[in-house]
Amino acid sequence: MNVGILYSRIRKDEKLLLTELRERDHEITKIDVRKQTFDISEVPTEFADLDIVVDRCLATSRSLYATQFFEAYGIPVVNSHETADICADKVKNSLALEKAGVPTPATKVAFTKETAMEAIEDFGYPCVLKPVVGSWGRLMAKIDSESAAEAILEHKATLGHYEHKVFYIQEFVEKPGRDIRVLAVDGEPIAAMVRSSDHWITNAAKGAETDVFDLDDEALDLVEKASDAVGGGLLGVDLMETSDSYTVHEVNHTVEFKALDEAVETDVAGTVVDWLEAKAEAADPDLEVTA
Amino acid sequence: MTECVECGAEVSLHDDLEVGEIIDCTTCGAELEVVDTEPPVLEQAPELEEDWGE
Numbered sequence: 251m252n253v254g255i256l257y258s259r260i261r262k263d264e265k266l267l268l269t270e271l272r273e274r275d276h277e278i279t280k281i282d283v284r285k286q287t288f289d290i291s292e293v294p295t296e297f298a299d300l301d302i303v304v305d306r307c308l309a310t311s312r313s314l315y316a317t318q319f320f321e322a323y324g325i326p327v328v329n330s331h332e333t334a335d336i337c338a339d340k341v342k343n344s345l346a347l348e349k350a351g352v353p354t355p356a357t358k359v360a361f362t363k364e365t366a367m368e369a370i371e372d373f374g375y376p377c378v379l380k381p382v383v384g385s386w387g388r389l390m391a392k393i394d395s396e397s398a399a400e401a402i403l404e405h406k407a408t409l410g411h412y413e414h415k416v417f418y419i420q421e422f423v424e425k426p427g428r429d430i431r432v433l434a435v436d437g438e439p440i441a442a443m444v445r446s447s448d449h450w451i452t453n454a455a456k457g458a459e460t461d462v463f464d465l466d467d468e469a470l471d472l473v474e475k476a477s478d479a480v481g482g483g484l485l486g487v488d489l490m491e492t493s494d495s496y497t498v499h500e501v502n503h504t505v506e507f508k509a510l511d512e513a514v515e516t517d518v519a520g521t522v523v524d525w526l527e528a529k530a531e532a533a534d535p536d537l538e539v540t541a
Numbered sequence: 542m543t544e545c546v547e548c549g550a551e552v553s554l555h556d557d558l559e560v561g562e563i564i565d566c567t568t569c570g571a572e573l574e575v576v577d578t579e580p581p582v583l584e585q586a587p588e589l590e591e592d593w594g595e
Contacts, residue, residue: 259574259586260561270557282561311590385594411591487594502595 251529251539252277254303254325258284258318262508264306266519274523283312288319301537303327303485303529306504310338310383313504326533328526329483329503336480337503340382340418344478350479353497354473355490356421363403366417372397374424379406382413385502386455392422423497425490428452430463432487432508433518435525439465439475441514454509462514469496476501484522544582546572554581 253276257264271278297303304321305327307313315507317334320327328386329337336342347354356373360366370377370393372518379391379402394397406414428446431454442465445458452458465473473487476498486505489496511518527539542551550568562575564579572586 257561259563260559261563265557265559265562280560308593309590310594381591383592388591388594487547504595506595 251299251527251537252279252299252467253526253530254281254297254300255462256281256283256303256313256320256327257306258282258310259308261308261506263506266511267306267522270519270523277462283309283316285318293323293325297323297325300325301534302526304526305329305334308504310334310385310504314338314339319457320445325450326529328529329485330481331345333481333483333485334503337485337501338383338501340380341416343500344418346423346479347476347501350475352475353492355423355496355497355499358419360417361415362417363417366403366419367399367415369389369419371396373419373421375399377424378420379403380418380420382416382418387451387453390451392450420499422450423490423492423499425452425492425527426466427493428498429499430489430491431510432465432469432473432489433505433510434473434477434485434487435522436482437474439470440498440518440521441453441510441516442469443510443513447507454506458496460509460513472496474499484525508536543571543583545571545573546583547573552583577595 253271263373305317313334317327317331321331326455336346341359342396344354344357347514358369374395376392379393379443390403410450429443429452430444442463443460445452445454445460447458476487478487481502486502488500489498507518531537531539542553545552545566548569553583558575558578560575564573573583574586577581590592
């Protein structure tokens with residue numbers, strides 16, 4: 251099959267995928283989104299033979315538009331625009347999880363400093379303020395006091411892009427110094443790991459230590475529901491352990507898996523490519539997915 | 542080997558170099574993007590943007 255890799259930076263994650271695809275003799279079309287233009291009516295000639303496109307855009311804004319174009323061109327793209335649209339925005343992500351009955355941290359959204367302050371006071375201290383768009387634990391604030399809340403809200407309202415004036419406020423979950431990252435395809439886990447840190451932010455991108463994690467039946471069920479809630483695809487589902495269960499705080503749509511690949515025995519890239527082959531074949535039953 | 546576009550120091554490159562990959566200059570710390578592999582050509586990598594992530 252001919253696989254389009256939509257990218258702007260080749261990370262170790264993309265190299266793992268490229269290596270696996272090449273070992274299986276698949277054709278690869280690397281598409282640097284920075285060099286591409288997308289016509290609303292004409293399919294660019296370089297896309298004509300693509301069987302499937304994998305969105306690995308580093309920039310969320312580009313991912314959201316590019317996935318729409320591939321769908322308009324009738325080229326299967328993973329993840330879908332629907333999934334990208336929900337996962338790229340923490341408000342949409344939280345609403346989708348809540349609607350699907352997936353336990354997720356209590357969250358409020360406010361549009362002014364005054365109403366944001368009311369929401370913060372309702373939660374009490376500490377609580378958490380997150381940007382609606384962003385990743386890798388950046389610009390997240392654990393608010394410990396009224397004076398800190400006032401300062402952070404003032405800074406966001408004054409200095410920020412308009413999206414920073416959408417205040418996303420969340421309860422602080424007392425997790426046991428770690429959270430859980432599950433890499434899943436259409437709700438079926440490939441592998442899972444815990445990310446541990448002394449810091450309240452436990453992202454691998456922030457230097458958290460990782461270790462393999464065995465999912466119990468409850469976690470398996472939540473991963474499947476969370477995936478369905480955002481439209482499925484190749485996803486990173488993040489869970490925190492609570493006293494008696496789990497809470498799903500977000501689902502990531504251009505998921506990085508290099509840290510997971512190092513933490514677990516599973517052939518992560520191989521399993522992802524198995525899934526890609528199945529997706530491409532489902533989209534075109536006449537397709538020869540093996541070279 | 543090729544030259545860092547920031548400080549001019551020699552940058553060693555691994556065998557499976559990929560266009561779009563980022564290489565760190567061990568001398569000045571600059572992030573360099575591979576824009577060609579045959580022969581290797583490096584440019585300054587773009588600065589981190591706010592909407593980057595996973």
